[in-house]
Amino acid sequence: MNAATLIDQQIQAKNDHPALWLPGSGSCSFGDLDHLARRISAILQKKGLQAGDQVLLFIDLSHLLYGTILALARAGITAVLVEPWMPLERLQHVFNTVKPKAFLAGRLGQLWGLRVPGARKIKHWISTRELLSGTADPIGTQDLPDDHPCIITFTSGTSGKPKGMVRTHGYLRAQHRALNEALHFNQHSGADLCIFANFALANLADGRCSVVIPARAKNDVLSQLDGLPDHLQPVSSTCGPAFLLRVMQRAQLKKLKALHVGGAQTDCAIFERAFALWPEAEVTHVYGSTEAEPVATSDARKAVLWSRERGYFQTLYLGEPWSGLQHQKRDEQLWISGPHVCPEYLTDAEANRLHKHKDETGRLWHRLGDRVEQDERGWWYQGRDHQVAADFADEQRIYSAIGSSMAFIKRHEKGRSVYVEQAAMRLSSIRSVCPDVTEIYETTIRRDRRHQARIDREASLKGAKCIFRG
CATH class of the missing domain: 3.40.50.12780 (ANL, N-terminal domain)
Structure with missing residues (x-):
């Protein structure tokens, strides 16, 4: 039909x-x-x-x-x-x-x-x-x-x-x-x-x-x-x-x-x-x-x-x-x-x-x-399956620490970097929940063009400025 x-x-x-x-x-x-x-x-x-x-x-x-x-x-x-x-x-x-x-x-x-x-x-x-x-x-x-x-x-x-x-x-x-x-x-x-x-x-x-x-x-x-x-x-x-x-x-x-x-x-x-x-x-x-x-x-x-x-x-x-x-x-x-x-x-x-x-x-x-993941209550979202599970969990910790989801973690050969808006005022909060991060970048978090909902991680890397390097 x-x-x-x-x-x-x-x-x-x-x-x-x-x-x-x-x-x-x-x-x-x-x-x-x-x-x-x-x-x-x-x-x-x-x-x-x-x-x-x-x-x-x-x-x-x-x-x-x-x-x-x-x-x-x-x-x-x-x-x-x-x-x-x-x-x-x-x-x-x-x-x-x-x-x-x-x-x-x-x-x-x-x-x-x-x-x-x-x-x-x-x-x-x-x-x-x-x-x-x-x-x-x-x-x-x-x-x-x-x-x-x-x-x-x-x-x-x-x-x-x-x-x-x-x-x-x-x-x-x-x-x-x-x-x-x-x-x-x-x-x-x-x-x-x-x-x-x-x-x-x-x-x-x-x-x-x-x-x-x-x-x-x-x-x-x-x-x-x-x-x-x-x-x-x-x-x-x-x-x-x-x-x-x-x-x-x-x-x-x-x-x-x-x-x-x-x-x-x-x-x-x-x-x-x-x-x-x-x-x-x-x-x-x-x-x-x-x-x-x-x-x-x-x-x-x-x-x-x-x-x-x-x-x-x-x-x-x-x-x-x-x-x-x-x-x-x-x-x-x-x-x-x-x-x-x-x-x-x-x-x-x-x-x-x-x-x-x-x-x-x-x-x-x-x-x-x-x-x-599934438990007795039902399904729980735990990130994209290509993302390291620990990174997704740490992103949630960062969000709670800074009171905003305008951030994400990116892995590289030497460790992990955090990209975040208003990074300078949030530096100590991020380091308190993720002490192992090697770099923290100040950036503008950009959303996908269609629905302005998901973070466009690649676009958000542009213009990023490193304000902490451990």
Whole structure:
């Protein structure tokens, strides 16, 4: 079954209900979204695009973006998404992997495409203005097998060539089910404030409105939230810790009943601030990955309490894995399998060798790349599995000593170095909990570009100044 049918059903049932609200674009209903998708479908047909084709999609966050995704999904055309800041040499790998027949882009996207050799070779360049020029004729939704690719995303990561992750129609339907079962998405009738595109799609499939805010939105955008009409006031929010912290500084969200936080390690203090602001809200700590969301969930109040009991500065208790997920340890590494786990990477034998495995029954397993311990309470996050366990434990000690998670440890031939913001005023605290460190550096801690959540360690090394050498 085509994953778009989940949204089609909601369009039939809730035609006049709000589907999306975006800053600068305002609100659109499910009927508006359907009308927009049908206009786009007419242009796709005019260009001769059909099921099985791939298109490179570069449209700013807007109603048009979601209308385009819906139109492509209905037609069985695969949307290819890349990070715009990806280096040119890595983009070349993308275009060696996929061969889009069309490039759908706004003005900024077209300017980006002009500097990318692979994009310049695409046969059809379709502007956003042209996408809107079609007539909203009735259009059918293609019947597709579960393994038909709906969306292919390429992320740059921190090193090496980008991995092509395939989200099939079967995967998207399974993820929708997992989100409803684990996070109770479909039990709320009001709007959801979210920053992740996949959660907005899940909301559409549940007939819920998404208030979609870019993770790096300016503060004045966040300040608009409390002024939204009553029917657009968020009753739930799905976000990462960095975005949550900014929202709490700018908005009250008085109707909030449920909060789902994941995407990165969350300081206990951030959760505690949320508990104080929304004492009656259901707050869930979500553990997942780009390849599988969610993996495990926990009641955030228990997660913080138990993490504090262990002396952790961050919320490291993860809870229990989703019931539809299988998991196992292989060579001390955590592997998962399930219907909402992405299949093998596109044409990347090395990445598949490291992160994918088929057992004797043909079941596909994915290596999460995290160190996770289990006790009678459930799962505990203990760092990436390539990081020395002692370094992760010492980072938590440093965070507690300095009252901030803006630091990390880096190993080198002569020992260990600590990189930290405001290092001079924190020097004695760091040395008291990690007396063996050989160097302490003052630096600016930078976050990942997508969600401003995880520390980008490589970027944070730039401009570092050594203030202690033992």
